[in-house]
Amino acid sequence: MSFDLTALSDAVAKHGRVARVVVAEVAGSVPREVGAAMLVWDGGQSGSIGGGRLEFEAAKTAFTHTGLSRHALGPDMGQCCGGRVTLLTEHFDAASLPPLSDTVIARGDGAMPLAVHRLLDRTRAQGIAPEPQLIQGWMVEPITAPRKPIWIWGAGHVGAALANTLAPLPDMDVTVADTAPDRFSFPLADQVTKLPAADLPRLAAHAPEEARHIIVTYSHEIDLQLCHALLAHEFAFAGLIGSDTKWARFRKRLAGLGHTDAQIARICCPIGQKLLGKHPQAIAIGVAAQLVETLKKRDGETWQTRSLG
Template sequence: MLDRAALARALAQVPRVVRVVVADTRGSVPREVGAAMIVGPAGLLDGTIGGGTLEHEAIRRAQGLRADQLDRRALGPDLGQCCGGAVTLLYEIWDATRLEALQGDLHARPLPDSTPEMPFAVKRLLAEARAQGTPPEAQMREGWMIEPLARAARPLWVWGAGHVGRAIVATLAPLPGIEVTWVDTARDRFPEQIPEGVTMLPAADPALLVPHVPVTGEHLILTYSHALDLALCDALLRRGFAACGLIGSASKWARFRKRLAALGHEPARIAGISCPIGQPSFGKHPQEIAVGVAAEILGQTARQDAKRGRTA
């Protein structure tokens, strides 16, 4: 998907970038059609098209680009890679003016040296996609490139910047489609370097932020304090959420269920909080917890995409 936010972040650093997108593939290749990276004058700024030598050569080519180009490469004969397939890469120069002109939920444009008049097959594809409410897959069709724009990011609030919080944020921050807000009680509880795209939010009393979070938000509660964890669970149950996870053992969750019930919450509502988080079978190391949490989130995304496909 074409990520407008990633382009905006890149153009905030430099006035001109090249977006390199996998436009077509044949045989065994490192990445799928639609995979993209953004290259600035000094090198890679965001994303990956995979493939080692393929990506290295594409970055070098992008840095010297003066006009949009289409480049077809056989990975074995041209680059000495073992994949054996072929990749068509589309290089596009982006600046603030081009980004501002990007509207809607689909981006269809002629490939370099193709006719500027939209073919009937492309018109039909776009009309069907809009009628069904389901974006088409990224693809080349009759000399045009078609890409859906990335959906609005899922708001994910991570409450706590301890070892587990740091591991989870470091794991989730690079994933597309997730917008992380990271909360703890003081600035010095966060690492010096905050991952790109993550909003850091120090708050002396984090529970006071809850009335202002989106009810569509997803939450991971993993602070240093059981009292603060409980206050956040209570506040989020009153506010509402799309999903909520609490770090802890079975005994901790049993105590919390009793205390939340005493605070007036119905058992069915309390059951909306998941505890423990991640995949307990992976282990208790912060990185193991982070991998389990990421697997759950990616699984939810895959199930939602499959459901959209069945109902389209």
């Protein structure tokens, strides 16, 4: 379980003020685990903390209460499961949303406990998000990472191998584009989006601005026009397969199309690791490793802490 900041942001955009109720601690038999959450707004809600009277009462009082509340499900709620649940209720609007770049949110009253400091230090060092948990009155939750759009231009043997290498990674949303449906002759993982388009450079102008692009088409001219289109559009990363000689020719032609040296330098070419060889899977492994490294360097690790008061 994790803090779905995207869902919360969408709810705030649609409904204004939104309450979030999360299961912070449990003991005994309970309907939902720590980290289960629901959003409540005027006239509606989404998600669930287990249903029954607990959820009904939590939704009913979502805007009249903030902070921690403890409930004995049998004596207090008349529910058949006899455990105990601690809920954390918080209110959010556009001004109080945590930044989308955060990876963990830790909040509570007063100074952060040493145990929370140690948990955050440990998860930074290990690169593994902590489980949702309540520590000495402070709630710690990993934030659901938004999936990063990866656009692979070219569905040939290298493009397909790269897409299938990247697709299993949980934080990547992989799209493969090529000029016609029959270009997709190599098997692609189910989670990969296939996007045939006769005019790939025109399509590039519609890619998300935060996308990472890998250009591996069958045509040097299409490769060049894709570079030209991307340099006129915002992107997070762009890599081009090819030799040093190819890139020297491309730099000259891109300059002739009006791009400055600084703009052209945003495109990484050659990509991959030459030492791994020229087998499509070896190229895919090298490019995938480079792409993952750029993601880590660009995104980094940020940590959000704040008071509940």
